[in-house]
Amino acid sequence: MNPEPAIESKFSPLIEIESLLDGETRISFEADVGERTKVAARLGLVSLDHLHGDLRIRPETDGDTVCIWGELCAKLTQTCVVTLEPLSSEIKAPVEWRFTKDVAYNGDIDLESEDPLEPIIDGTIDIGEALTQQLALEIDPFPRKPGIPYVNLTRSSKPVDSAPESQHSFAALGRLRDKTDENG
Secondary structure (H helix, E strand, C coil): CCCCCEEEEECCCEEEHHHCCCCCEEEEEECCHHHHHHHHHHHCCCEEEEEEEEEEEEECCCCCEEEEEEEEEEEEEEECCCCCCEEEEEEEEEEEEEEECCCCCCCCCCCCCCCCCEECECCEEEHHHHHHHHHHHHCCCCCCCCCCCCCCCCCCCCCCCCCCHHHCCCHHHHHHHHHHHHHC
8 A cells, every 4th residue: 555645835825636646645734924924913813823734635536526634733822801911722623624616605504504515716725725714713702811700790690700799890881781771
């Protein structure tokens, strides 16, 4: 059995479908500083210190569809939504996509169907874009520094932590809401 062919490449190449061999191809992508800076700005991150993809590509027998799967790894810094301090995290996430030459989107989204096929555009797949979109799905949309208590502002509940309600950062808003409700 022959070893799997491997392709080392920059982070955001276009993979030409015609260049893929029958069977499985391994691809490894590493984003350089400039690419990471652009992705960090696009995703609203403080910084993106590492972005890497280890992937396998296999054309399906129909000749029009390509399966890609593997792992996305990233080290990033976001801003804590409570303290506004930098908050570092690491992401390791599995990825899996299917690309096809014949994708027609009519604008309707069927929430019950499996994930839609991604388009192969002009015979190429933009792996960097696929990884960037997957990273956007993986990052915490509300990053929170460990140890910061959650505050529940509903009228029927007390805050989760033990500090007096009057000392919480949103206590004044809660009092204002109650006062507004009383005055109609």
